[in-house]
Amino acid sequence: MAESSLLFDRALLRQRRTRAALMGPATFLMDHVATELAERLSAITRRFAMGADLGSPTTAVQRALRASARVDTIIGVAAHDPFGQKGGPMVRADEEALPFKDGALDLVVSALCLQFVNDLPGTLLQIRRALKPDGLLLAALLGERSLSELRQAFAVAESEIEGGLSPRVAPFADVRALGALLLRAGFALPVVDLQTLTVRYDSAFALMGDLRRMGATNVLTARRRTPLKRATLRRAGEIYAARFADQDRRVRATFDVVWLSGWAPDPSQPQPLRPGSARARLADALGTKEMSAGEGARPPLTRLSG
Numbered sequence: 001m002a003e004s005s006l007l008f009d010r011a012l013l014r015q016r017r018t019r020a021a022l023m024g025p026a027t028f029l030m031d032h033v034a035t036e037l038a039e040r041l042s043a044i045t046r047r048f049a050m051g052a053d054l055g056s057p058t059t060a061v062q063r064a065l066r067a068s069a070r071v072d073t074i075i076g077v078a079a080h081d082p083f084g085q086k087g088g089p090m091v092r093a094d095e096e097a098l099p100f101k102d103g104a105l106d107l108v109v110s111a112l113c114l115q116f117v118n119d120l121p122g123t124l125l126q127i128r129r130a131l132k133p134d135g136l137l138l139a140a141l142l143g144e145r146s147l148s149e150l151r152q153a154f155a156v157a158e159s160e161i162e163g164g165l166s167p168r169v170a171p172f173a174d175v176r177a178l179g180a181l182l183l184r185a186g187f188a189l190p191v192v193d194l195q196t197l198t199v200r201y202d203s204a205f206a207l208m209g210d211l212r213r214m215g216a217t218n219v220l221t222a223r224r225r226t227p228l229k230r231a232t233l234r235r236a237g238e239i240y241a242a243r244f245a246d247q248d249r250r251v252r253a254t255f256d257v258v259w260l261s262g263w264a265p266d267p268s269q270p271q272p273l274r275p276g277s278a279r280a281r282l283a284d285a286l287g288t289k290e291m292s293a294g295e296g297a298r299p300p301l302t303r304l305s306g
Contacts, residue, residue, distance in 0.1 A: 143256030187262025
């Protein structure tokens with residue numbers, strides 16, 4: 001992939017996570033996602049012999065899965081280890097270049113990592129190939145409304161103070177696009193759902209402090225390279241407080257967590273019926289009269305512009 005087409009500076013992402021580890025990481029969001037992931041996996045009535053935790057920035061997912069006893073062996077996969085992960089076997093590999101042979105894994109999980117890969121379609125395809133037939137992908141990543149309040153506050157502040165905008169919050173993917181990507185990568189029975197979390201802070205600056213301690217500050221390749229002006233930062237905090245504060249003056253921050261699941265295809269999985277193979281008419285089941293397309297059918301909707 002050409003350098004100019006890269007959305008994220010992944011070397012900078014690793015540096016930011018190393019800084020977060022030295023500062024004392026803020027792990028509440030990862031801990032919540034790890035617990036939810038283990039609960040979702042517990043609803044599946046089978047064990048997984050070999051699993052991989054792809055790029056999750058802490059060991060929270062691995063600890064949760066071991067406690068659930070659903071996975072016999074879970075291997076951590078990450079390009080580097082800023083948080084000193086000692087939870088079990090670890091493979092040093094970039095999340096965009098999986099080191100596994102085709103059909104090597106029964107399970108791949110990932111928490112709050114895939115939103116920072118530059119080639120998500122390619123990564124999903126590699127995951128599907130690494131799974132055995134009827135192997136499972138279960139992943140969580142940040143969705144498009146995450147940090148929307150911060151994005152709005154900075155957009156207004158930069159327009160007022162600096163006369164223009166610079167990208168500061170990543171353009172996270174939406175739910176429909178992610179569902180299409182699962183199908184494109186060849187997953188069977190794909191499911192995508194959204195969980196919205198609202199976190200409250202004393203101020204926008206407290207939120208920004210947490211983002212630094214998550215290693216989740218701006219790593220966009222197109223980011224502005226000059227230091228942020230103090231006046232812009234102060235104005236962004238004022239706008240945030242004016243627009244997104246509750247009655248107690250604490251401010252809200254939205255985190256959309258998008259959950260993806262899909263199975264590597266296998267003949268044992270449920271298959272759709274062939275067209276025309278139904279043995280009962282839908283009209284009979286509903287107790288209604290069947291009409292042809294020309295008999296009382298509604299015209300298509302037309303989108304009006306202007």
